[in-house]
Amino acid sequence: MLGTAIQQLLDGITLGLVYVLLAAGLSVIFGVMNVINFAHGELAVLGAYLAVALTIQTGIGSTAFVAALVIAPFLVGIIGVALERYTVQPLYGRNPLYHILLTFGLVLVINDLVYLIWGTGSFRLPRPGVLTGTIGAFGLGISSYNVFMIVSGTLMAFAVWALLEYTKYGLIIRAGSQDRQMVRNLGIEIDRYYSLVFGVGAGLAAFAGIILAGNRQANPELGMSIIIPAFVIVVLGGLGSFKGAVVGGLLVGILQESILRPWVPWLEGMVIFVLMIAILLIRPHGLFGTELAEEGGSERLLAGRAGGLLERETRLKLGLVMIGVLALVPIVAGLLGNQFWVTFGSRVLVWALFALSLDFVMGYTGLVSLGHALFLGLGAYAVVLGLIHVTSSVFVALALAIALSAAIAWIVGFLSIRVAGVYFAMITLAFAELYYNLLYRLEITGGSEGLGLIGHDYYYGIAGVGASLDDVAFFVGPVVLTGHSLFYYVVLGALVASYFVTRRMLQSPFGSVLKSIRENEERATFLGYNTIVYKRRAFVVSGAFAGLAGGLFALNNAFVSPSAAEWLKSGEVIVMVILGGMGTLYGPIIGAGAFFGLEQLLTHYTGRWRLVLGTIFVLFVIFLPRGLVSVPTMLAPYLPGGPGPAADPGQLPEEAKTEGDD
């Protein structure tokens, strides 16, 4: 009994040390540069794969193992330096949330690179003979590799600590994470140390990845699964605190491996998120972090730069033409006998609605929700569960989805809108992950299997009046519109209606306050607006529309699984909003179209289309943060006969000004 407990404790410490090494880099990078590096997990994976490649090249012996352990982190360190210099650096001076977006793009890129080079299989790092046995102690057989992990991990953590504590570089870095400006005032060019910090952090992550890959099966998805606990640890210990990373890492490692997994497996994967939310709410600066003034938070997010090119009426007509073209899709598809474009179109439109909902809160109030998939998932499950257990009216089920998402958004907003910027992003991520894990555990949600709607009768209508889409058919010339084609119109109708409702809201006093918050929140407060209340309302509106999108998402697939709420979905919808141009209601719609258009185009050539998408996204974040909608305005000065540069930085002019009614 005791033996097992000790074994479990050792397992916890082993994993904890891997987390420590990961979180230490993540935390110091944040402390010094204010960069939240989502790609940190991918760097660890990259390290592991490089190490495998090296050991296979040089033979599987102790020397090769040690060589891999030294060379691979060094290589990843160099990659880290390059990433800092060429992608992170251009973004200093912008809102720190852009770094989250950038590094999310890097996740897509690195992850697909790993797939591309090393394939999809999982592997275990070949261990030298010395480390394969067990060591007998206290009547227990302890794996010698675990001992190696604990010893090497501890030594590495000590080395980092000594570096921070006793060297000149360490002093500057520590000072920098306290007060960057002060360090600059002392005449030290702290910016030059950024590459170093990023490189060392990357190297540490690689080291952690390597030793972990010798302990358990590793695959390209490893990065995605370790980055989230690493974030929890950084938040727990305090953003920017090395000590916090050590304590937090061990705590989470032991909690996960030694307590939850063996004793209360049901709670595994949820407790840490509850912990993270609690810490963020009670003590946002973590256990050991110092209270930092939200630095750089005053820089605005860059909204889409639209308008200026076309007259209001022209734009309105263009919009109507677009709706007309979209309405023709099922008919043309029917004529061509190719239903693919109908299902594809439905998917794009559902995501367009989801992106629109995120933009309403991100583009207009500057709140970046990293967990918007929470509402997509809520809406999706609400509709499916509603249709199975409560009602057979799709409209009622969708109303349930909207109401539930709005209610949860109010609660999440009530709890978390007080914490601004990066903390808000983290807390929304935690809520989404909590929900995601809960979906696996609950019986009613069908666990990892999900729930299907096949075999359940439902109709489009209310109070028994209505019909199933499959039972209705419209004849347009030679084309029969039924089933999926009609569903396409349901989605299109929902999107167009949502667009006009949100547009109307932005013309109202409520919307005008949102715009003022985006411009300058402090000023809005001292005009007498309780900006927290307005932001919460925007979040609720956003949650409601995301819930609607989620409901349609589930109806489109006639099925729902926990992946509806995974964090990758939250990331992807942010990508769409940025691609299109945030802070314009049609930008995200264009962004969703571009995203899936690109996917469609690229999957013809490569299965690893995210590599290209990620690269494009990274380039967008660096060079075109205002998105596709701002391209015409940017090009205008160079076009013959075009108007000069538009003077409008970012808001829809016709919505900001209060002209006559339509």
Next chain:
Amino acid sequence: MATETRARNQRTDGEAILELDGLTKTFGAFAAIDDVSMTVERGEFRSVIGPNGAGKTTLFNLISGALPVTEGTVYFDGEEITDRSPPERVARGIGRSFQISNVFGGLSVRENIRLAAQADRRSEYNLLESFFKPTNRYEEINAETGRILERIDLTHVAEEEADALAYGDRRRLEIGVVLATDPDLVLFDEPTAGMSVEETRETIDLIEEVLVDQTLLLIEHDIELVMELSDRITVLNRGEILAEGTPEEIAENRDVQDAYLGGMTE
């Protein structure tokens, strides 16, 4: 100059608009504001002066609600507002001006003013209207916006973006925004920082002209200007009130001369 001061003095009716009682703000062991009590009368032009680090801005932050007080009470218009949030204080009539760049740069001049007027007239619409009724259909608010634009003489550039305004016009806009919140008391924290002598003069004249009916509380470094304009002056030093009185009394005060004015009067 004396006549101008006299003119303001006549409007004070002895009624206190702002009262601070034993106000204290500590950061750790450091008392930025230490047991400050003062009374400002309605219609008064009060300046707060003091060396750097005396706690002037902290005092303003306590009055406007930007910082929570550690101890003591703030009364406004006879009501205690110590625990009120900044928006609630604005609603009660405490306006705050920022430095000139602090307007909604990406919004039109009209929208800047309209937002302030809208904040002041929230009782004119309900929740549903606030979500769905377009802003151009609120007649009262738009009329008020028009009046203020006239008053600050910016009607001709009303549809332009605030960022595109010339420096002087931007200054007018900032003061117009404060006016549109319909304040009884306006806090000005160094409204003329970084300005030339003429610009400073113009700005002060504009404040005097546009906010003639308001009680003004001003932090200002230009002592000459303060002496000339103020009805009364409060001198802060190390978080405490060193002296308070009319410009003449302050000029003659030994303590003030020693601590602060010394270098200038000698």
